[in-house]
Amino acid sequence: MTATSRRAFVLTAxxxxxxxxxxxxxxxxxxGAPLPLTGALAPEGHKQRRGYEIWADAVNKxxxxxxxxxxxxxxxxxxxxxxxxxxxxQATERMITQDRVAAIFGPYGSGAVKASSSVTExxxxxxxxxxxxxxxxxxxxxxxxxxxxxxxSAVTEPLAEYMRSAVPNLKRMAILSRNDLFPLALGxxxxxAAKKAGIEVATLQRFPIGxxxxxxxxxxxxxxxxxxxxxxxxxxxxxxxRRQMHELxxxxxxxxxxxxxxxxxxxxxxxPLAERITSVSWWEPVLPYRGVGxxxxxxxxxxxxxxxxxxxxxxxEASSTAIGVALQxxxxxxxxxxxxxLRNSLADLDISTFYGQVKFGPSGQIQSxxxxxxxxxxxxxxxxxxxxxxxxxxxxxx
Amino acid sequence: xxxxVLLNGLLLGGLYACIAAGFSLVWxxxxxxxxxxxxxxxxxxxxxxxxxxxxxxxxxxxxxxVALLVGMFGACLQAGLLxxxxxxxxxxxxxxxxxxxxxxxxxLLLGFGADYRTIRLASTWGTAQLxxxxxxxxxxxxxxxxxxxxxxxxxxxRRSWLGRAIIAIRMDRDAAALMGVxxxxxxxxxxxxxxxxxxxxxxxxxxxxxxxxxxxxSYLGIAFTVCVLGGLGxxxxxxxxGVALGLVDSLAGFAFGSENATIISCALLILLLALRPEGxxxxxxxx
Numbered sequence: 001m002t003a004t005s006r007r008a009f010v011l012t013a014x015x016x017x018x019x020x021x022x023x024x025x026x027x028x029x030x031x032g033a034p035l036p037l038t039g040a041l042a043p044e045g046h047k048q049r050r051g052y053e054i055w056a057d058a059v060n061k062x063x064x065x066x067x068x069x070x071x072x073x074x075x076x077x078x079x080x081x082x083x084x085x086x087x088x089x090q091a092t093e094r095m096i097t098q099d100r101v102a103a104i105f106g107p108y109g110s111g112a113v114k115a116s117s118s119v120t121e122x123x124x125x126x127x128x129x130x131x132x133x134x135x136x137x138x139x140x141x142x143x144x145x146x147x148x149x150x151x152x153s154a155v156t157e158p159l160a161e162y163m164r165s166a167v168p169n170l171k172r173m174a175i176l177s178r179n180d181l182f183p184l185a186l187g188x189x190x191x192x193a194a195k196k197a198g199i200e201v202a203t204l205q206r207f208p209i210g211x212x213x214x215x216x217x218x219x220x221x222x223x224x225x226x227x228x229x230x231x232x233x234x235x236x237x238x239x240x241x242r243r244q245m246h247e248l249x250x251x252x253x254x255x256x257x258x259x260x261x262x263x264x265x266x267x268x269x270x271x272p273l274a275e276r277i278t279s280v281s282w283w284e285p286v287l288p289y290r291g292v293g294x295x296x297x298x299x300x301x302x303x304x305x306x307x308x309x310x311x312x313x314x315x316x317e318a319s320s321t322a323i324g325v326a327l328q329x330x331x332x333x334x335x336x337x338x339x340x341x342l343r344n345s346l347a348d349l350d351i352s353t354f355y356g357q358v359k360f361g362p363s364g365q366i367q368s369x370x371x372x373x374x375x376x377x378x379x380x381x382x383x384x385x386x387x388x389x390x391x392x393x394x395x396x397x398x
Numbered sequence: 399x400x401x402x403v404l405l406n407g408l409l410l411g412g413l414y415a416c417i418a419a420g421f422s423l424v425w426x427x428x429x430x431x432x433x434x435x436x437x438x439x440x441x442x443x444x445x446x447x448x449x450x451x452x453x454x455x456x457x458x459x460x461x462x463x464v465a466l467l468v469g470m471f472g473a474c475l476q477a478g479l480l481x482x483x484x485x486x487x488x489x490x491x492x493x494x495x496x497x498x499x500x501x502x503x504x505x506l507l508l509g510f511g512a513d514y515r516t517i518r519l520a521s522t523w524g525t526a527q528l529x530x531x532x533x534x535x536x537x538x539x540x541x542x543x544x545x546x547x548x549x550x551x552x553x554x555x556r557r558s559w560l561g562r563a564i565i566a567i568r569m570d571r572d573a574a575a576l577m578g579v580x581x582x583x584x585x586x587x588x589x590x591x592x593x594x595x596x597x598x599x600x601x602x603x604x605x606x607x608x609x610x611x612x613x614x615x616s617y618l619g620i621a622f623t624v625c626v627l628g629g630l631g632x633x634x635x636x637x638x639x640g641v642a643l644g645l646v647d648s649l650a651g652f653a654f655g656s657e658n659a660t661i662i663s664c665a666l667l668i669l670l671l672a673l674r675p676e677g678x679x680x681x682x683x684x685x
Contacts (some may be wrong), residue, residue: 040612043513179657207656210616212607215406216651216659223399236514236608243606247534248402249525269516269608 028075029065029337031056031327032095033105034116039083043235043265044108044316048130050309051320052076052105055328058294058304065328068335074324077101085112092116096123102337103128103327105320106147110134111181117145126343128323131316133282134185138363144339146346146360148319148326150369152186155280156193159256162373162385163228164197166394167254172202174226174252176217176241178233179206186232186258202226211237214244222250235260239269246273253396254278262314267379276397278375278384282315283322283355287372287389291352293325301354322355402531403652404645409534411644412541413606416599417617418624419548419636420592426631427568427588428484433495434475436618437502438593442468442600443609444510450517450604457517457601458543465598472593476586484585499614506611514608540605545637547598551591552633564588568631627667629677638678 033052036045056074064071077099079091088107095101096119104120106113106129113132120127121142129137133149163170173194177187184206191201202224205217218241221229229252231241238260245251260266261279285302295301301321305313313321326349331337334345350359357368373385375394382392421435442464449460475498483490519536526533555561563584566574575581600609607613620643628639643663650662670677 038507042507042511205656208660211656212613212616213406213410213647214656215410216403216648217656219399219402219406220652236610239514239516239608244534247525247532247537249532265513269514269518271518 029072030075030101031103032077032101034079034081034088034091034107036083036108037080041083041108047317048320051317055321055324065331067331085115088112089115092119102339110137113137120144125339130320130323134182138365145364147365148322149282152189155371156190160193160197170227172200172226173228174202174221175204176231179208183232214241226252228254231257242273251398274376276395280371280373283318289356293353295354298354325353326358403648405531407645407648409537409541411641412545414643415548415637415640416544418621420595421621422625422636424592430491434499436614437499438596439600439617440614442597443604446601446604447515457604461601464601465594468597469590469594473586473590476589503611514610516608517604540602544602629679632679635679
């Protein structure tokens with residue numbers, strides 16, 4: 001490369017974010033979706049993709065999104081970031097600069113979303129995150145990030161209050177958290193919520209990512225004789241922890257685990273050991289929500305999903321569809337698919353959907369969500385709180 | 399409570415020793431750092447899972463078959479590929495085993511997906527009370543089978559003709575060849591033995607841990623640490639290293655929290671390398 005052409009290349013690269021883009025006239029709404037389709041998070045990545053696909057196909061089947069009288073089809077551009085966060089960031093940037101997407105559906109989990117959000121912010125492209133609930137993602141002062149999972153405190157505070165009222169003489173709890181952005185933040189928020197509800201936190205243990213043995217942490221937790229054990233991590237961690245609790249004959253009156261019990265794989269792997277484990281979900285198919293978008297109610301969404309994929313959707317999949325619905329309505333209201341117009345429309349959004357009310361707070365994180373508490377009873381998820389959607393009562397373990 | 403922590407560490411150590419014994423054998427005899435080892439353990443886990451899932455076989459019953467299959471896979475690799483590069487600079491064998499690891503791991507990912515599989519026995523043996531301590535019997539069974547296999551490797555190396563041939567090559571390849579040892583064939587046998595042990599370890603671990611292609615890095619890391627800790631070229635070293643790592647993990651996790659257990663283990667490893675670079679039981683010759 002000569003000095004002149006090198007200079008031209010550098011100038012072009014620097015000027016790229018400033019180039020006005022012809023989004024307003026486009027007949028296709030291109031959305032970038034970096035996903036962990038291989039590697040440790042592959043199961044979650046594939047679920048997230050199914051959530052996007054069912055929305056995009058429903059929209060395209062209906063002729064597309066009505067943007068100022070023009071029917072605009074949706075095109076999802078996927079990239080596999082191999083469960084490797086730096087690659088998620090690279091993929092996000094590549095989609096914006098090469099594929100010229102108008103919006104990004106964020107990667108999986110708070111860590112990767114937070115890392116990629118600096119790119120979308122720089123290029124002024126709205127990013128909708130379906131699976132990032134940690135407030136750290138949204139507290140960066142960014143204007144182009146939106147998330148459909150309520151903050152961790154919206155999970156832990158009602159949970160602590162509920163347990164305090166439903167379990168007589170609940171005094172002590174022990175917390176075990178995976179040392180990772182979301183699970184650890186959840187564990188720490190739980191500690192605060194417990195203290196607020198007057199529950200003593202006897203111990204808060206952390207375990208590193210990839211831990212194969214939890215015996216020492218569990219032995220120490222057992223020694224504190226907690227009434228309530230609260231464990232955060234991903235499915236594999238929680239399966240291992242529950243198995244080892246059984247091996248060490250360590251039980252408590254209540255065992256709560258997040259987020260594994262929401263997934264079928266958890267009950268499949270644990271069988272009887274999954275019984276009576278409680279958890280919190282951001283969404284459940286039995287919730288009585290209805291509203292705009294291709295799926296009028298939670299029930300209809302769950303049915304359509306089950307018919308297509310032969311599995312009942314969990315909150316991650318529903319949230320992935322919900323960000324599609326949010327973007328669709330935002331485009332309709334804005335009458336444009338220009339990224340900045342979409343961003344402004346998303347910021348003002350207040351709609352009812354199959355996923356519940358979608359209204360983003362000033363930080364971009366959803367403000368309106370009520371998270372149901374459920375317990376595994378006879379291998380099924382049974383909602384035990386809040387009262388208006390309750391399907392059964394809490395069963396104490398010991 | 400300390401007793402329980404020590405017991406947990408010992409049980410874990412038995413499993414660690416089994417993961418590392420085969421790795422140590424290949425490193426010690428062939429001078430090949432087999433980066434494929436962790437994936438061979440995972441392969442054994444999947445074969446045991448398939449035997450359980452499709453044939454209803456308990457992993458311990460399926461163990462000989464699993465060991466045989468993984469051993470044969472290892473023999474093919476050694477005969478077809480690795481024998482050509484034994485004696486080459488270490489970087490060559492590292493690159494080849496790294497490539498083989500990538501291929502095998504991704505084949506497993508394609509075949510089984512990244513989802514975790516678990517062997518969920520219809521009836522577990524439960525937990526025994528031993529002097530006030532909880533002894534999980536399935537885990538104890540896994541650890542004892544693992545240690546028995548490691549001990550069997552020790553006896554094989556000490557008592558059999560093949561074992562003596564392996565040790566002879568380890569001590570002096572040229573002299574062994576002059577004494578009539580068929581070096582290439584012995585290499586194949588040593589690698590097959592190592593792979594069989596890795597496969598068997600996978601079957602045993604399947605009793606305790608979920609199985610996923612992504613576990614192979616953890617297993618390889620454990621094998622490395624145990625070998626360096628116990629000393630390269632010694633079955634006794636693998637057992638000692640495994641038990642030491644299990645105990646350190648368990649005690650450090652208990653005293654300083656699980657999140658610091660790996661840091662403490664690594665710090666001790668560095669200390670040991672500085673003070674006793676040959677490891678706890680390292681010596682020339684294998685067994």
